[in-house]
Every structure is written in C-alpha cells, then in structure tokens.
Amino acid sequence: MQALTNLTVEEAGKLSFLLTDVDDTITTKGKLHPEALDALYRLANAGIRTICVTGGSAGWGDTYLRQWPIEAVLSESGAVCLYRKDGSIKHYIHPSIVQDGYQDRMKALMERVLSSVPNAKLSSDQFARLYDIAFDHGSEPPYLDQAGIAQVVALCQEMGASTAVSSIHINAWFGSFDKFRGTKAFFSDVLGLDEQYVCNHSCYCGDAPNDQVMFSRFPVSFGVGNIRRHVSSMQVLPAYAAEAEGGAGFAQIVDALLERRGKLL
Template sequence: MLHSLPLTPDRLTDIRLIATDIDGTLTREGKFTTELLQAIDLIRAKGIELLLVTGRSAGWVSAVNNYLPVAGAIAENGGVYFDRNGSGFDFITRIDRIEEHRAELANRFWELQSRYPQIAESSDNQFRITDWTFDVAGLTDLELDEIAIQCQQWGYSFTFSTVQCHIKPLHQDKGIAILHVLERYFPHIAPQQIVTVGDSPNDASMFDRSLFDRSVGVANIQHYATQLAHQPQYLTKLPEVAGFCELVNLLKTRA
C-alpha cells in the first residue's frame, strides 16, 4: 500500500500548472474520453496550464500536442519537448549522432530479445529519437528487475509504464525534464506552483519531494506500490482519467 494522503482542496492552493502523465492517467482503457476534454476546459477556465509528460514517442506526441489545447508536451520520458505553437521540438536530452545512437539502442534490444524472446518492439518505436521501447506485456517483475540491471551495466537507464519498457540515456527522466521546461518556457511559474500527476513507475521522479512540493497518484498506481522509487504525496479515490477529473473538480472548487 502507498503511504499517501487523500486529496483535498486545501492541498491545492496557488496551483498554476498541472504536469501530467497520459496513459493510465488521462485515459480510460487506453482512450481519451469526453470527460477528459471537459476537465481540460475547466482547467483553462481557472487559468491553469496543462503540460503533458509522457513516455510516448516524439512522433505520437507531436500529433497529440497539436490537437489538444495544452501548454506543451514532453515526450520519451524527458527526451524532447513540443511547445504549444507547433513550431517543432527541442531536445532536452542532447543526442550528438542520432543514427549511431539508434543503432546502438537496437543492438541492446536484440541482446535483450535473445534472453527474453517474448518481448516485442513497440509499435511506435519507429517514431522515437532518444529511447528504445518494447511492450511490457509478458514480463514478470523479476525479469523487469533483471533488465534494469543489465541496462545499467550497459550505461543506460531503464523504466517501464503500464504499456511500455524504455531503454534510455542516463539521467533522462520526467522530473528533470519538467524542471528544464519550467525554467526555459514557463519562467513565471515556480516549481512550488505546479502539481505533478501519474500512475506508474516511469512517473516516479515526478513524485520526488526534493523536486516538487505537490504530487498526485491516480488510484491505479496502487498496483506499483512496491516498485516506486518515490511515492506521490496524495492519492485520488478513483483510477485513470476519473482520478484526474477528481483533481480537476477539487481545483474548480478552490477559492
């Protein structure tokens, strides 16, 4: 069980930006819903910015950022950033030789696949720049731990979400990326004025209390209670997008 506090309005004063994961946090069974769009409208009416922070590929996030009324989007667990004006993306993680980097990641994946033949490259991997992904389905907790150790020995970091596993550069994570984006694109918003939201292990750095004062886990994060390097301060009663809407409705009622 997570040792998190229930979410109440008094914990949400002076919020100016929500930095949120997508899959399992803004979705229901993997899809966007009308309640999400209504929640985004409520956020905007309160003058609160919404920043997407996802492990999904740069190609996939480019489209989502274009169609949703959000302030921007961080893709690939902190690798790249898309701003709201659709003018392209900026690297958060510097990659000097992209083709060589991709080739090295491919070799590492094939080595893993020889040991764990059940793993398959994710469908959006061809649209990635900074990391390499394969589906998490079929892997046990022990195997995930073994893969993480192997990636560290190769000089990479490793994380996973409800849908994908990620081999990525060291120190590339969501928490560091959020702080970078805040400093460069939202200098008028202090880290103390944001709330971070997530649901799985690749969101753990968003719950780091040395980085962020307020963090929220939607209820389905309980599935990963023993696998989180950092735990959210607050927990919603409801899972997935219903939990996110719970947060938004509390923000709506604040003074």
Template sequence: MRPINELDAKRISKLKYILCDIDDTLTTHGKLTAEAYTALWRLQDAGFAVIPVTGRPAGWCDLIIREWPVKAVVGENGAFVFYAENGQIRSFVHPSVAGSEVRAKLAEVKDACLKGVPGCRVAKDQFSRIYDLAIDFNEDPPYLGLDAAQRIKDICVLFGAQAKISSIHVNAWFGEYDKLRMTRLFFSEVLKEPNLLEACMFFGDSPNDEPMFSFFPNSCAVANILQFAGKLEHLPAFVTTREGGEGFGEAVGFILGVGGE
C-alpha cells in the first residue's frame, strides 16, 4: 500500500466515480463525521458521482439515495442498487438473489451462529434488511473481535451461505453476488460505463471490501485497514494516514487539490 499522496494527477484526471464503503470508511466510531459528509458534497460539486457500496440494509439505502449527495448506493453486499434517474428512485436487483424461500435457511444459520459463538447477536438493523442476515460481533457491546467473526463466518459457510466479514458484522446470504459482482453488473447494464477501471476509485476499510481492492487499480483504504492487513490476500493500492471519516476526508482533499475543483 502506498500513501494516498502518491496517487498521480494523470490517474485523478480520468476519475468520474468515487465508490466507497460506509462503516469505518465514512464513519468514525460509528458516526458520520462532518468532515466525511462535507467531502461527499465537495465531490459532487466537483463533478464526481459518488456511489456508496455497503453491507447496510435496504431501509438505510433508501434514505441514503434520497438524502445524501450520491448517484446510487449498492446495498446488502451487492444484492441491489438504488439509483436516481430522471427524478425517480429506481432499483436494480442482482439476478441471483434468493427469494423468500430461503428465509427458513437464514433462520437456521442465525440459530447456529447464536449457539456456536456466545455473545454474538442479530444486528440491530436486521429489520431493515430484505435479502441477508447480519450477525453483530463488533457494532454494539460486547465487542467480540475478529476471531469470533471468523467463527461466525465459518458457521455460515457450513450452511452453504455466502459470508463476508465487515468491521462490525458478518453478513450471510444465498446468491452468487458480492460487492464487486454487483458493481460491475450495474456499471455495465445501467450506467453503460466502458472504462470502469480508469473511471472509478474505491475506498474501503475491511475484509468485505477485498474483492473491490483486488479489482480496482485505483483503490484506497483508510488507515484502520491495518488491523486487517494480515488477513487480506489483496490489499488496496493506496492508504491514508488517518482513520475512518477523517481518512476519507484526507483522500478527498488530496484528489480535489491535485485535480482541481
């Protein structure tokens, strides 16, 4: 990982889209900071299209697309995209998402996780979800750490589910999608962007961002990625000196300073 200030002006000049995780990338200690939110508005005012790519639920994503300065939002680790078009909020659902018939299977996964990893619990935002299950290991106390998160993930996989570890939750679902696969499909089918690799820069912070880090040559993590670095096969190309929302603000300030607003 190279310092973000080594991102060169030629790369910056080709960027059109800023993709970003939310939790612990835009937020700091669970809060969306003024610096990070201002950075989103600065990006929009400078002509960039911002697209959060998150594990957060559909209910949150509906609010985000309506009230944040963003073009679209990828939610529930790639199950869907909400986007604005001609004044309308539209949805694009991944073709492999599982229907209501898997709710019983997700309930089995949930029960096995709660039994197998003492102290873990269903995430408080589960009521807003459509397609996946979120098990909280690090958002609310007791904080269980990454070893517990790995045990939760292993249980999910035993049931045949897809599972990803974020900085706060383990998300489980049935369907052949993730953050990267949905992002690529949305850009191909809806945005019709032919130069995805040059046009996009992705910001993240945790293991569930690894597919995005591995694909986008313009990828950056905020400094809190360092706690996960030994567990990742694919690191981002760049890293900030600051953590969370302050790190995101740091990177945006550099990009806009070099590229001009």
C-alpha cells in the first residue's frame, strides 16, 4: 500500500465514480462525523458520483440515499441497489437471487448458527435486511473471537451460503453475487455502462477483508487507516492507504483526489 502522496494526477483525473464501503470507512465507530459528510458533499460538488457499496442492510441504504449526497447504495453485499430515478427511489435486485423459498433458507440458516455457536447473535439491524443475514461479531457485546467467526463461516458455507467477513459482521447470502458482481450488474443493467468503463473510471474505498474483491478489480483503490489491522489476514490490499482511520481517513482520501484533480484545471 502506497501513501496518498503517491496518487497521480492522471489517476485522479480519470475518475467519474467513487465507490465506497460505509461501516468504519465513512463512519467512525458507528457514527458519521462532520469531516466525512463534508467530504461526500465536496465529491458531489466536484462532479464525482458517489455510490456506497456495503454489507449493510437495505434499510440503512434507504436512509443513506435520502440523507447523503450520493447517487446510489448497493446494499447487502451486492443483493439490492437503491437508486433515484425520476424523483423516486427504485430497487434493483441482483438477477441471481431466486425469490421462491429464499426466506425459508434464511430462517433455517439463522437457526442453525444461533443454536450451534456460543455467543452467536444476529445484527441489531437484521430486521431491515431483505436478502442478507448478518451475524454480529464486533459491533455489540458479547463479541465473537476468531474461532467463533470461523465456526459461523463454516456453518454458513456448509448450508450453501456465500459469506464475507467485515469489520463488524459475518454476512451470509444465497445467490451468485458479491460486492463486485453486484456493482457490475447495477452499472450494466441500470446505468448502461460496461465492466471496463466501471473499472477504468471508478475508484474504491474500504477498510476490511470483505473489500478484497473490490480492491482486486479497481486499479485505483484506497484503504482508510484501520485497514492496517487486517493486513495479516488479507491476500489483496488497496493501492493506497490513508493515515487516519474511519471517516477522517476517508476525508484524507477525498482531499488527495480533489487536490490532484485541481491540478488539471
């Protein structure tokens, strides 16, 4: 990972979209601080379209879209995207999701994990999720240790679910999607932009192992400072990393991007 000072004018100048994780990337310990919100407004004012790509619930995605200066929110690890069109908020569901029987499979998986893993619990916002199951390991006590996290992941995969581990949740879902495949489908089906355009004209910001699929696809990628806590467990790292953590690090990334773009004017 390189310092933000190494970001080039050429890299910053070609960007039309900034894709970003939310929890512990824009937020800091669960809160949106003024510097991060200001950074989102500065991106919008500069003509860079921000899309949140998160393992968080569709319910939170609806709130972000209504309150923040962003274009869309791809929620639940790629399952559903909320976006504005003609003054209304629309939902785009990933085409690999089979609706029939989906809720029954979710219920069975929840019951299996909760009955098998000591201290396992659902995220407090599970009620706001449509297609994703989030088991909380790090946002509210009691916390799961690494052995507990591994046990949850193994049980989910045993029952046919895909999984991703974020800084606070273990996400599980049924369908052929992840953060990148969800992003690719939304850009293609809704925005009419192909994969090559997306990768060449977008950057991605994240903080945790579940962001690796995005880091691997976007040549211009960023980690906030807390990414350094996970380096030993990651195979793919972002190209650049901020010094500060959470929202302060996100603001540093935006500062670097806009400063380089300013040199083109």
